[in-house]
Amino acid sequence: MKHYILSVLLLWTGALFANGIKAAADDIKVTATVSKNVVGTGEPFEISFSVNGNIESFTPPTLNGFQVVGGPNQSSSYSSINGNTTARMSLSYDLVAVKEGEYVIGPAVVVVNGKQLKSNSVKIKVVKGRAVQQGNQGNQGNQGNAAPQGDKVAEGNSTDISKRLFLRAVANKTNIYIGEQFSVSYKLYTNIDLVDNALDKLPDFNGFWSQEIKNNSQNVQWEIENYNGVKYHVATLKQIILFPERFGKLTLDPLGMTFVVRQAAPSNDPIEQFFGGSYKDTKYKIKSSPITINVKPLPDAGKPEGFTGAVGNFSISAILDKSSVKAHEALNYTLKISGTGNLKLLKAPELTLPADIEKYDPKVNDNIKETMSGVSGSREYSYLLIPRHEGNYTIEPLKFSYFNPVTEKYMTLSSGQFPVKVAKGDPGSNVTAYASGDQQDVKMLAKDIAYIKTGNPGLTKDGEGFYGSALYYILLCTGPVLFLAGFGYRKWYRENNKDAVKIKGRNANKIAAKHLANAQKQLLSGDKKAFYEDVYKGLYGYLSDKLNISAADLNKDNIREQLKLRAVNKPIIDQLTETLDLCEMARYAPISGISEQEVFDKAKTIINDIEDNA
Template identity: 55%
Template sequence: MKLKNFILTILLFSAGLLHAQEVKFTAGVNRNPVSVGDQFEVVFSVNGNGENFIPPLWKGLQVLSGPNVSTSMESINGKTTVSNSISYILMATSEGEAFIPAATITVNGNRLTTNPIKIKVTKGRPLQRNSGQQNGADNSIIEGNTADLAKSLFIKAVVDKSNVYQGEQLTVSFRIYTRIGIEDSRLDKVPDLTGFWNQDIKNPQQQQQVQWHVETYKGLKYNAADLKQTILFPEHSGNITIDPLEMTLLVRQPVQSHDIMDQFFGGAFKEVKYKAKSAPVVIHVKPLPDAGKPDSFAGAVGRFSIEANPDKMALKANEPLNYKVKVTGAGNIKLLKTVNTEFPADFEKYDPTITDDITESVSGVEGSRVYNYLVIPRHEGEFTINPIRFSYFNPSTNKYVTVTSKSFKIKVDKGVAGNNVTALAGADKQDVKVLDKDIRYIKTGNASLNRPGEGFFVSALYYLLLAAGPVFCIAAYNYRNRMIKLNSDVVMVKNKRAGKVAAKHLASAQQQLQANNTAAFYEDVFKGMYGYLSDKLNIPYANLDRENIGSALNARSVGDELINQVLETLDLCEMARYAPVTHISKQEVFNKAKGIINDIENKI
């Protein structure tokens, strides 16, 4: 029994490793190249539940929005997959090349990193700069006087409602008002919106430039533009504060001048820095009422309708039936749980696949969510799929509303013999019998019969195998103890497996070589050699550097020529991960790395 448990533990551990290898953490941008002043989006995606996300250090790029977090979940035939993405809206600030370094995240205890991304930035101009304004006579930059500029330039958080119910959607727009020219800007702080589930509104027309319009505020006309628009859903009742959005602005402020030329051309100006931020806004969130709350209520707030349809009304036993449930409306539709479906007890039900068709705008979130259930009737008969009761709270009427779908009569005919499943006539319909396993037919034809004492169970082979059982158990026990003793020496185990681990990375590198994926090729070669040297030389990965590698190889009587080849190859791979290498082909690098590992294996 101990040996069985030991083998089972190894199998489960191996299955866990295979599952962990399926998790991928990637980064991508929606535009490349970009111009100075252009906005673009970078998205970090992981197909699992991650934690401790560390964004890259932005160099040469200005963060306009983010992090914006979104999660999607899909369940197919009982297998649930979760995908998370973290996005940022960035703006290029200078011409040339910009790098988005690697981001890191932890999934199931493993640290994952993305590949760095190179962005080509062409000539352009800052997004907020007014091309129609001329430079002032004095271009020096000074700190702006808050009292002088506060009435001419400010940021305001505009909400469409400040008194809502828990789960009711509202929209906040961080709007800038100005009566003076803005030369440049920098976003200092984006509110984290704690206490709200939030979704940014992404308008394709606003990806290139801010849309300005004239707005009258307190009797004065301003140029106004929305910097950021977000849909909010309060997660709890009480007073929740929307924190300020903060910016540093470079503005052109007029100054008095006695120069007749300045007066003729419109006066003199000073470029001054001014820090602006919106005032905090308090949202009063009321709890959902308990009076009249139906049992079928699961947290939906807004206005919704529901419909359900099977893909067929008649089928045979053990044939699949797709039952589609569609919820349509406006509100917290992305937060809906699985709807309550009631299928006949004879129907085998699987978890639904979920498909969303949802849009976000200043008016809120609206669209539809489709739950597609796969059910299988197990035997013949006529069955009824009961209506679905879906309840939601309508904040406009302050009442709970329950909507229902139609009921459906499903006719199930007897399944074909090939399905190998049937129901016994007159038996309870819950008792499904599997032929050739539960019930054996009477055997026909010539039956072979043996006299007592002539069968296998009294033969010499039977007693030989019976005696061999304890021998095999003792051998397995000794083998297990030997493996435990060998594996207890971690250094020796890592040393032995170093070549195999390196071979896996080189095999992956060969695939990238054939696919002409240069960056991934050098990444795999680099990881393969570094991992091999770490295991073979018993040096922690974090302590690997040129000096430690050279000293360790030299201590193991590895020749200077081979040591130099190792260091040159590592330097080449490190450089090639970020810049193109032309003096040597990728095939030569691959052959060189493979030969180095083989030479070290022969010498150590």
Template identity: 30%
Template sequence: MKTWIYLIAFSLQLGWLPAQVSFRAEVDRTEVNQGQQFQVNFVINQEGRGFQAPSFEGFRVLGGPATSISSSIDNSGVRYSLTYTYYLRADQIGEHIIGPAKIQVKGKSYQTQNLKIKVVETKRTQSSTEPELAFIKPYANKTTVYVGEPLMVANRIYIRKQLQTGRFNFEETPKFEGFYKEKIQRNNLNEKLEYINNLAYVTANIDEEVIIPQKAGSFDLGSSTISLPVRVNTGKRDYFGFPLSTTKELSLQANYPKITVKPLPDKGRPQNFSGAVGDFSIKSQVSSTEINMDGSISYTIRIEGKGNIKFVELPEIEFPSAFEVFDPEIKESSSVNARGMSGYKEIEYLLVPRYGGSYKIEPIVFNYFDPKQERYVQLETEAFEVNIKGGKAAPNSSKSPLAGESTSDAVDFLNKDILFIKTKASNWHNPNEQFLGSGSFWGWLLSLVSLGLSLIAIWWRKKAEFTNRDSLRKQRAGKAALKKLRKAQEALKANDAELFYQELETAIIGFFSDKFDRGVSGLSKEYLQERLSKAQVLESDIKALLELLEKSEMARFTGLKLEAAAQDYDRAIEVLTEIEKQL
């Protein structure tokens, strides 16, 4: 027991060990025109001291360093990021190297990798069209499939590196008519960095589904539309020379590829084919091959593999008439991922012997279509010989009972809906007997009186609860708001206004994520305003909430005084408490 306790404690300690130090340099583009501005970031995942920037030889420093801190919590623990940002301008044509930045973490020195930047002469004939800040690219891992063959479709979003964005919201999604669909659940977005036309984009799949075609034909899956708020430069600068920015709402729209669904071939189709498409296996087992007359056995069939397992029909089984067969127990499980659908189906029968002797359970034949091989595959389970000890042998004919037999053992088809003839008279009712004044009458009357008294007692108790409901709701609302704002309060006590507004926004979004049972990615300000208005929340409270969110977003780009943060903390508690009472 002590050993297990030590192992659990050691595992918990491992979960809180600090992550390995990562200090890297990032650039939003690797090729720039002469005179063009670009951005360089130096990012570290732990708190550091003594940051030293490189010389930026060959470039003109327009602004920086601007520092920003972000933190989040997921299944792997707490994620921390400290970023130093510089704004540069390329003046000298040629290839330039930005040397490493340096920093100290717990007394140990770390440095970034070198960055190679190519500065080219500006081409006058070059198109003036600006590269896209963000776009989506729906795709499918297959464009030609058979009926019943699963495929994965996804929305892949591309966002320019260093572009500050808000939470995206789906405005339009395809219905996938003619397809069964099931979402792929992920805890985290798997972000990657891709370079397109020498520009860095952060990419991730934001919506993944497995779809299974139900009929043949050519299908236009439709399109997706996503709204994405971003911060863009206004072209102006503040008093200190830093660029000013504003929020812009982008509408990203793109079409899914066309899918061609082929019918399953008629050639080679087995007569007992049930529609299974994929790659499957089947196995059967029996708990014992020798039993006594007073015993029982279980017979199990399991089908598993990759494909449309949810639509696979379990085969029908004909057991020897020497067994009484009880209703089977069916188990099934399936899951979807980027590779499609997989899982199993299992059916277990309980068999009780009715006769003695040796009986054979015949093998089961299962057919499926393999889209990779483009042919039907037939599988067969193992046959079992079961020996039943004791008891009389089964009658020669299983079509009718033996003459003179009067017990249920003479009926071979016991599992059918056959009822035996009753040989004893039932309890008949005397039509001259009166109900009024009888013992049954007084018993029913007493039961009804007791039921009425119980209902009255319940009504009084509910009335008392309703009287105190408003005060209880106020207490719970205040506690919920304080719990969500705890980290913001800690940042306020530490006199860190920037971190305070980050935690304030996280707390507000988390509060309504719990309240509406909706992921944080789908909680835009527009959604909150619409949802709260439908819930008949006071317009003044909705306006105050949106002002707090707007202020939290603006705090990332403009400094706010600590006095304003203290006022906003009190205001947030008041607003969340009032909204909670109205929901």
């Protein structure tokens, strides 16, 4: 009986589709659109072909001047109003422009209900961007009947997640000397849907001095890379510059992360199969492979006397601001070391001076930048010098030695020699100290003994001063009172924040507000796909935190059940479910009948209603 009813239902649905589509056959159109009309070389964009009918065969246009990096991706939607059924199908390709210029992508040819139709042509302007390796450009779409295709994966089937999602640590050198700089990039490779992620463990750099390269952009930049014959979406998560501090075989520990991946799940239910099947979310932990770095000791042969561990390629220059001064007046001697290497690990060079010239510790000023090519720039050492007696002096050249790992040789550089003529100082003048913040700020005293103060000494009788006054006792009691108040506040704070679930639930509204703020930005910029994506993430993230449901278990049935347990009204739950369905459908196919602003306002209202009721 069950199978009989199901067969009747499917036949009735098919009849409705056939009648509705036949009635709309005269209004069938094929529309070609692109996500951007102006793109840079190497910049991915999408071209879509939409048909308000069932596609029987599809012939894509010639895509000369572009590389096809994804697709065709197929989506479809059906709606039935008063017995009139409307079907809409679309196919899209991800393209990358190769050369600058203005291009016209010709029409695609589509057969619908036995009738051949053509889409409109699309103009694309390609401006200068990044270089693209050529060789795969042109028409790479399927001819004839189009079918949706995912990214090519490595050996095995789509359930083998390890071949579709992994981390790589890439070092530009693995055989180096102590103190020699090298860089490591941690990259994420994926061609599977990712729902959520969390960082498990950052790599340890035991035996290395590390410097992370800061990314000015707050968002991860995705690129398409062909690795071992397979195309992946690749994101660089971290870039580090490292300097080994000891020799031997040192290991860079892996970076560990946990992902929630979404995969299609087989189903025997004909209804689910008809409407696109089902899916399941799975937690998956991955780690990058550890890297072994062979660190060689610096050679003893040719090591100069006074070598302090500088490794790289450097140059030096020295400046003395005056060549003639009076005794006890200050001189500034500045040594500048420029180049690439372990600049931040350099020790202050020893300056050899005559006994009558006093020297203070140098002030260090850095002008250093970090890129994947290494650390480069300059470091300045400014010495304050004070000659104490008159005479003619010579500041001898300063010697600086470093090891060049490219030539595998030690180099010794020498600064210039500076003569200094010191005249007799003013009678009674002396230099006693200088401010560390500004080495030019030298304090002068006229005498070795301070002057005797005259006039009213400001003495007071016993009991008339601050000690023993009312203010004294008030301030004396303030300490214990503040201590007790702080102790009480700490106890209240611990009691109020010991439940991590409640804290997460209290902060759920703030997290959702961030996603909705991003969605409003996308709405203002006109990016509908990104808008619905942010609204979808905002609602699901809010519900996960508010209801304490993990990402892997977050589905509509669990959400409805938890909201009912919290006595949330059924109309609110129905509005939430409807909005989630609308956002999910809008991520894969265009929708009509409701504006994006209405969806945004509806999402905000639902969150506020849940906060008031739950």
